[in-house]
Amino acid sequence: MLSIGELAERAGVTVKTVRFYSDRGLLPEAARSAGGHRRYGPEALDRLRLIRSLRTLDLPVGDIDRVLDREDMWEDVIAGQLKELGSQLAALRWRRAALHLLGEGTAEERADRLRLIGALLDGALPPDTAAPARFWRRVLPVRLPARQVSWILDAAVPQPPADPTPAQVLAFARLHALVTMPCPPGHDWRPPPPERDPEYRPTVLYDGLGEAYELVAPALRAGRAPHEGEALDCFVSAYAHAHGARDTPGFRRGLRLRLDRSAHPVMDRYWQLAAELATPHTPTLGAADDWLRAALTTSV
Numbered sequence: 001m002l003s004i005g006e007l008a009e010r011a012g013v014t015v016k017t018v019r020f021y022s023d024r025g026l027l028p029e030a031a032r033s034a035g036g037h038r039r040y041g042p043e044a045l046d047r048l049r050l051i052r053s054l055r056t057l058d059l060p061v062g063d064i065d066r067v068l069d070r071e072d073m074w075e076d077v078i079a080g081q082l083k084e085l086g087s088q089l090a091a092l093r094w095r096r097a098a099l100h101l102l103g104e105g106t107a108e109e110r111a112d113r114l115r116l117i118g119a120l121l122d123g124a125l126p127p128d129t130a131a132p133a134r135f136w137r138r139v140l141p142v143r144l145p146a147r148q149v150s151w152i153l154d155a156a157v158p159q160p161p162a163d164p165t166p167a168q169v170l171a172f173a174r175l176h177a178l179v180t181m182p183c184p185p186g187h188d189w190r191p192p193p194p195e196r197d198p199e200y201r202p203t204v205l206y207d208g209l210g211e212a213y214e215l216v217a218p219a220l221r222a223g224r225a226p227h228e229g230e231a232l233d234c235f236v237s238a239y240a241h242a243h244g245a246r247d248t249p250g251f252r253r254g255l256r257l258r259l260d261r262s263a264h265p266v267m268d269r270y271w272q273l274a275a276e277l278a279t280p281h282t283p284t285l286g287a288a289d290d291w292l293r294a295a296l297t298t299s300v
Helices: 004-011 015-023 043-056 061-069 071-102 107-120 130-139 146-156 166-180 202-222 230-242 249-262 265-277 285-299
Strands: 038-040
Touching (some): 004 015, 004 038, 004 043, 015 043, 043 061, 071 166, 107 166, 130 166, 146 202, 146 285, 166 265, 202 230, 202 285, 230 249, 249 285, 265 285
């Protein structure tokens, strides 16, 4: 049997450390002396060394307790630690790129960039997509089916790069500032429903737009100029069916005018910044919509 001092000496730790692990239940004592002092069996030395090894990996005491007593918890604990470590590494990469960004430009530019970065980054975590997702939920029509909201968010919200460049940090910070700025009094991000059109069905519109954006993607990746074809027909058909109308030359002329009037500088800026964050050869929904609108103008 080992006293607490003998156990500490053999393990190369302090008595305070042994007492701490013992009080937490990680290092059970085998008995007590006549004077009430703790006594430990020979197996306690190996257990204490294992605890120290796990602590060198920054494993929390609570997780150590779980893996020591339950062999089947190893995979879950390790997976959780790897996920947390990945998040910490991503946060460090963002901080590194942000510091490089602040080292560039004039004093006035640095002050503006520092304000943007301060609103975006939390030192312990990389940025997330919560703010852009909330923005789109305010923009989309009310009561869209969950499946439509899901694909629109997946396609419209850029993911923060795991290892960003300084330019991408600036673009994401500007995007965050854009989607979190307050609406002017009396305004709403959500476009108003079409007037005098009780047949308007936004679900039909967004289903058709999703198909049209997929059809136009190859032309965008190939760098082809806007032109008539299947993608444009699908695009116009989406609007026509959503309004209970037919695709006619007159409808196309009216649609072009309506789309021109609905253009919004905030959305234009959003898609500019999203394009800076997009992976190569991956067109944004904004680029697809611009291409199809230009093709519509050509067709009429």
